[in-house]
Amino acid sequence: MIPVVTLIGLQAPILIGGSVIVEQIFVIPGMGLLLLDAINQRDYPIITSVSLVIGLSVMLINLAVDLSYGLLDPKVRYR
Amino acid sequence: MALVTDIAVIPAGKERSSVIHFLVRLFREKPLGAAGGVIFILFLLCGMFADFLAPYGMNQISPRNRLLPPSWTYPFGTDNLGRDMLSRCLYGAQLSVIIGFSAATLATVVSVAIGILSGYLGGKIDLVTQRFVDAWMSFPALIILLVVVSVLGPGLPQIIITLGLLLGIGGSRIIRSAVVSVRENMYVHAAQSIGASTRRILWRHILPNIMPPIIVLFTTQVGVVILVESSLSFLGLGVPPPTPTWGGMLSGSGRTFMFQGPWLALAPGLCLTVVVYATNVFGDALRDLLDPRMRGSR
Numbered sequence: 001m002i003p004v005v006t007l008i009g010l011q012a013p014i015l016i017g018g019s020v021i022v023e024q025i026f027v028i029p030g031m032g033l034l035l036l037d038a039i040n041q042r043d044y045p046i047i048t049s050v051s052l053v054i055g056l057s058v059m060l061i062n063l064a065v066d067l068s069y070g071l072l073d074p075k076v077r078y079r
Numbered sequence: 080m081a082l083v084t085d086i087a088v089i090p091a092g093k094e095r096s097s098v099i100h101f102l103v104r105l106f107r108e109k110p111l112g113a114a115g116g117v118i119f120i121l122f123l124l125c126g127m128f129a130d131f132l133a134p135y136g137m138n139q140i141s142p143r144n145r146l147l148p149p150s151w152t153y154p155f156g157t158d159n160l161g162r163d164m165l166s167r168c169l170y171g172a173q174l175s176v177i178i179g180f181s182a183a184t185l186a187t188v189v190s191v192a193i194g195i196l197s198g199y200l201g202g203k204i205d206l207v208t209q210r211f212v213d214a215w216m217s218f219p220a221l222i223i224l225l226v227v228v229s230v231l232g233p234g235l236p237q238i239i240i241t242l243g244l245l246l247g248i249g250g251s252r253i254i255r256s257a258v259v260s261v262r263e264n265m266y267v268h269a270a271q272s273i274g275a276s277t278r279r280i281l282w283r284h285i286l287p288n289i290m291p292p293i294i295v296l297f298t299t300q301v302g303v304v305i306l307v308e309s310s311l312s313f314l315g316l317g318v319p320p321p322t323p324t325w326g327g328m329l330s331g332s333g334r335t336f337m338f339q340g341p342w343l344a345l346a347p348g349l350c351l352t353v354v355v356y357a358t359n360v361f362g363d364a365l366r367d368l369l370d371p372r373m374r375g376s377r
Contacts, residue, residue: 017219021310035222036314039229051226058217 001072009065013058105368112364118357119298125169126176133166137323146340156342158332164346167323171347174324175354178235178308182242183300189247191293194254195281199262209255215248221310228316235318238311242304250296257289264288291369295362302358309351325351 020032027033031050038046106113125132141161149156155164197208224241231237261267262285270280309326311317318324320331325347333344 013217013219017221020221020225021313024314035225039225039316042229047226047229051222054222055218058219062217 002069005065005068005072009062012061016054016058101368105364109364109367112360112367115357115360115364118353119361122172122354122357123176126172126174129169129173133163133169135163135166137167137170138162138321139166146336146343148340149342155346156340158328158340158343159336160332164328164342167328168325168346168350171323171325171328172350172354174318174322175305175308178239178242179301179305182239182246182304182308183297185239185243186245186247186250186300186304187293187297189244190250190254190296191286191289193248193251195258195285195289197251198255198258199277199281199285201259205255209252212248212251216252220245220249220307224307224311225314225316228311233316233319238308238317242307246300246303250300253292253296254289257292258285261285261288291366294369295366298358298362298365302355302362305351305358306355 019030020036022028023030023032024036031053035047035050037043038050105116139162141157143161144153144157145159145161147153147157147161153163153165155168157163158167193208193212197205223245227241228237231241267280267284270284275283305325308317309324309329312324312326313330315327315330317326320327328347329344329351333347336343
């Protein structure tokens with residue numbers, strides 16, 4: 001189970017990055033398209049905030065992955 | 080005295096025969112990887128000699144011949160402005176070769192520099208560098224790229240530098256692990272004990288021995304760079320439009336005229352798929368042959 005969960009943490013940034021392309025292809029008004037539009041209009045505050053939110057979410061996913069090791073395997077302890 | 084020089088001289092033919100021997104092994108043991116290598120070299124030649132190979136100019140329009148299906152005159156068909164798709168694919172290959180090789184070289188140099196220092200010096204430097212690399216790798220690559228390109232503006236040098244740094248910092252992890260395992264070898268300890276300087280140890284003892292992972296890293300990076308560059312062009316942030324790029328051809332006329340002329344999207348898409356697949360297969364085969372530790376693992 002642990003390797004699978006680790007893989008989730010590694011795949012998360014790729015998935016979020018891929019959302020930009022998918023949202024552009026299917027015109028889904030999500031965060032990826034927001035970022036792309038902001039880039040095309042040189043709207044720096046939105047670019048900054050979108051990248052902040054994405055960075056934060058990837059960080060939280062990785063934190064959740066790390067913490068879930070303790071739940072999945074009682075041998076893992078955090079001090 | 081004479082004996083010493085006798086030993087030191089390495090016959091010039093020896094080096095060449097080992098390269099041929101390696102190629103024979105590649106073809107015999109990894110036929111798929113060898114096929115990938117052949118396609119890779121073909122792609123390289125197509126890119127280098129695009130100016131001579133292309134039957135028409137890259138932006139030569141002929142409105143009468145627009146949206147023609149593939150034929151003998153136009154092997155890949157023509158697009159909505161009557162431009163020959165084969166020529167455009169060849170010029171796209173030229174751009175991919177330029178970006179792929181320069182960015183992959185930059186990435187390899189950066190990852191070797193970071194990896195070798197952090198792996199050999201160890202201690203606090205290693206700890207700080209690796210946490211920085213961790214932070215860098217956890218962020219989505221495409222987002223960093225989009226943000227940097229939005230700040231610097233689209234253009235060839237920006238893309239090469241950004242892609243090189245982006246992949247180089249991530250790839251330093253592989254080099255570091257190779258350095259850490261080489262560092263504990265007896266000949267490195269011997270060099271340290273006779274008082275060789277750090278620079279000499281890194282240059283003469285560590286670097287030659289981590290060559291296999293460096294070569295493998297380079298070949299895989301080329302494929303990744305081509306793919307990332309085309310997704311960037313697909314989003315309209317790559318090299319500006321009149322220059323044909325595979326990603327740009329897919330997203331521009333390819334997507335608009337997909338139903339009138341499917342070959343508009345198929346030609347660059349197939350080029351991209353075949354080249355990146357060939358690079359990956361070639362890189363895997365090289366890894367299996369050059370790096371005995373990884374042999375058999377897939």
